[in-house]
Amino acid sequence: MNLILFTFIVLLGFTSYYFGRRKAYTIQSTNKRLTALPQFYGYYLAIWCAIPAFIIFSLWAIFEPTIVKLLILSDYSNQGYLDDELNLIYEKTKALSRGQFTGEITPFIEASAEKYLSLRSIAQSSKAVIVLSIIIASVAYAYKKISSNSRTREPVEKFLKAVLFTASLAAILTTVGIVFSLIFQTIDFFKVIPLFDFVFGTHWYPAKAFVRDSSEALDPTMYSDTFGAVPIFAGTFFIAFIAMCVAIPIGLMSGIYLAEYASVKVRQYAKPLIEILAGIPTVVYGFFAALTVGPFLKEIGNSMGLDVSAESALAAGGVMGIMIIPFISSLSDDVITSVPQSLRDGSYAMGATKSETIKKVIFPAALPGIVGSILLGVSRAIGETMIVVMASGLAANLTLNPLESTSTITAQIVVILIGDQAFGDPKTQAAFALGMSLFLVTLCLNIVALRVVKKYREKYE
Amino acid sequence: MNKDKEQLLNKRYKAEKRFRLYGQSAIFMALLFLTIFIFKIFSTGYSAFQKTWLIVPVTFDAELMMLEQNPSKEDLKDADYYDIALKSMADLDPNANEDQENELKRMVSYFFEREIKRELLNDPTLIGKTKDVYLTASDDLDQVFKGNYPRDLPEDQRRVTDYQLKIFDQLVELGKVESKFNLSFFTYPDSREAELAGIASSFMGSIFSILVCLMIAFPVAVLAAIYLEEFAPKNRFTDFIEVNINNLAAVPSIVFEHPKILL
Known part of the structure; x- marks a missing residue:
């Protein structure tokens, strides 16, 4: 039904475009001057057809279910049902009307289902009538405007600009959406667990706090000393640190080499090859870390008499570092090549060698950009999930020994959200608190890094 | 004085060379990681593109399949293939006792019944005749055939029994084990059984x-x-x-x- 209506409206839009353009030609044939190119007359009409249809469709999508639900449940008011029970009744009704209900069918629900179906069909047909009549009215209005040869290009362009603007708002809306989806659960979490315990506690055992029956009263003693996030924050930054120990020297030096030393040919091949490293899915890296690097490190460690866990922070961090190399090398390569040639020439004129020029002139000039690229790499390392989940263990472990297993924020979110979960349970809410802190940390890092890189670019442009 | 200058110059040139070397080795390291990575993945993964099949003679016994005379296509679809499938596996070793027959059955995937059925549906004239049918080997035997299976472990520590290995080796000697391109890897959905798992879905x-x-x-x-x-x-x-x-x-x-x- 909706699809038919939709196709019909699209066809209507095309025909109104056609009529608009034809009208323009007839105006032209009466030797009047047009105010815009003929197709703008068509666009104008088509837009007047599309906008009302879009508005009514979305209003209907928002209000129809709630109104239908209210009407159905009005039969059940004054019978002392709880809200949850009413919701259940409504869901049963819907399922029955779709023929998917498998439970016991009571006459009440059957009546409701029939009412539901009739309401739906009324809603559908009234929607079709309303949409079509409003479209016809608005197209007629627009057609009159065209006939009087009023301006059409400006409104059309204004409309297109508005569409473009809305598209650019999508990024902000997504950010707002993320924050909103996280914040309520996070607040609930901090109602049960004091912020102080979360930030400074050193024990993280979320599984301990799992309640099977959510109607059970929350026992605060159960949650004390279970949600201390220090070990996982420490693990996160520790693994990120190991990753950066691998990525910064290799990435930076290859960036410098590619920008300053490499011949065109080497650069042409080496750069894309290194960038392949960034294009490999992280789950493949995780595989590699867990099945190759981890056991390899364990074997080496054992032969040296060290006790190495098969899931060590070193394996995860090292592989993560390899993944981040291209981020740093590409960005710092770009940054270094955009340092003006005049700075280099000046340094060579003073008799400096190439490496001296790089170390004393180019590096300081490019430093902000390089710092920005490193910060982006760090934010990448902190948010990396798959490698850590697969290669670095899932138990929070407060340690600074790279040979032991540790866990990170991202891995803990995965652990919590893929297991048994119940809403309103501090264990589930903990995942949202962790997600919120992860979002905030990476947001700060990204904003700082992007600012730094941008400032730097403006300096030399 | 001149000598000092020369020494300084030499030092600076050496530093220059060292710096250049650092850069080269950084590129080398990055490319080395890439090579190791790709090599490791391909060398570990390529054998999954081959699949091991056991060639087992199957007798399409109409009685065992509960088929009437001159069965229609529908009858063939509804026929019971489990018994002839079981029997053809058990016939690999005429002297097998009941436990061993079970072990024989587990040498192929649990799809074996359907593989036999497909064979008959392709060619309904096979009823009453015997034909060699390709059956998917179990994942463990697949690994045995590819040489990845730790055969020298004590029997109670591996899933393939000595008896299964013995029969399997006999089949290999008779040329009744074949490795073919693993087409089902691309056409089957995911599965708990490794030999039947695919990436289609x-x-x-x-x-x-x-x-x-x-x-x-x-x-x-x-x-x-x-x-x-x-x-x-x-x-x-x-x-x-x-x-x-x-x-x-x-x-x-x-x-x-x-x-x-x-x-």
Whole structure:
């Protein structure tokens, strides 16, 4: 039904475009001057057809279910049902009307289902009538405007600009959406667990706090000393640190080499090859870390008499570092090549060698950009999930020994959200608190890094 | 004095060379990681593209299949293939006792019944005759045939029994084990049984999610880019939009999973 209506409206839009353009030609044939190119007359009409249809469709999508639900449940008011029970009744009704209900069918629900179906069909047909009549009215209005040869290009362009603007708002809306989806659960979490315990506690055992029956009263003693996030924050930054120990020297030096030393040919091949490293899915890296690097490190460690866990922070961090190399090398390569040639020439004129020029002139000039690229790499390392989940263990472990297993924020979110979960349970809410802190940390890092890189670019442009 | 200068110059040239070497070795390291990585993945993974088949003679005994005379296509579809499948596996060793027959059955995938059925549906004239049928070997035997299975472990520590190995070796000697391209890897859905697992359903899943993703991302992204580059005034608000867009690209993907759970 909706699809038919939709196709019909699209066809209507095309025909109104056609009529608009034809009208323009007839105006032209009466030797009047047009105010815009003929197709703008068509666009104008088509837009007047599309906008009302879009508005009514979305209003209907928002209000129809709630109104239908209210009407159905009005039969059940004054019978002392709880809200949850009413919701259940409504869901049963819907399922029955779709023929998917498998439970016991009571006459009440059957009546409701029939009412539901009739309401739906009324809603559908009234929607079709309303949409079509409003479209016809608005197209007629627009057609009159065209006939009087009023301006059409400006409104059309204004409309297109508005569409473009809305598209650019999508990024902000997504950010707002993320924050909103996280914040309520996070607040609930901090109602049960004091912020102080979360930030400074050193024990993280979320599984301990799992309640099977959510109607059970929350026992605060159960949650004390279970949600201390220090070990996982420490693990996160520790693994990120190991990753950066691998990525910064290799990435930076290859960036410098590619920008300053490499011949065109080497650069042409080496750069894309290194960038392949960034294009490999992280789950493949995780595989590699867990099945190759981890056991390899364990074997080496054992032969040296060290006790190495098969899931060590070193394996995860090292592989993560390899993944981040291209981020740093590409960005710092770009940054270094955009340092003006005049700075280099000046340094060579003073008799400096190439490496001296790089170390004393180019590096300081490019430093902000390089710092920005490193910060982006760090934010990448902190948010990396798959490698850590697969290669670095899932138990929070407060340690600074790279040979032991540790866990990170991202891995803990995965652990919590893929297991048994119940809403309103501090264990589930903990995942949202962790997600919120992860979002905030990476947001700060990204904003700082992007600012730094941008400032730097403006300096030399 | 001159000598000092020369020494200094030498030192500087050496530093120059060293620095250059650092750069080269950094590139070398990065490319080395890439090579190791790709080599490791391919050398570990390539054998999954071959699949081991046992060639087992199957007698299409109409009585065992509960078939009447001159069965129609429908009858063939509804016939009971389990018994002849079991029997043809048990016939690999005429002296097998009941336990051993069970072990024989477990040498092939649990799809063996359907593989036999497919053979008969392709050629209904086979009823009453015997034909060599390709049956998918169990994943353990597949690994044995590829040489990846620790055969020298004590029997109670591995899933393949000595008896199964003995029969399998006999089959290998008779040339009744064959390795063919693993086509089912691309056409089967995922499965708990490694020998029957394929990527077809997950591949379709990936394609669909890419499609949905493109349908949303492509128009919105292009429209937003046109607006920001061509129309937008340079002010704080558009700056804010740009920071937001860049930030979205860098937010860890796991943060995006939360809204999915809420919806």
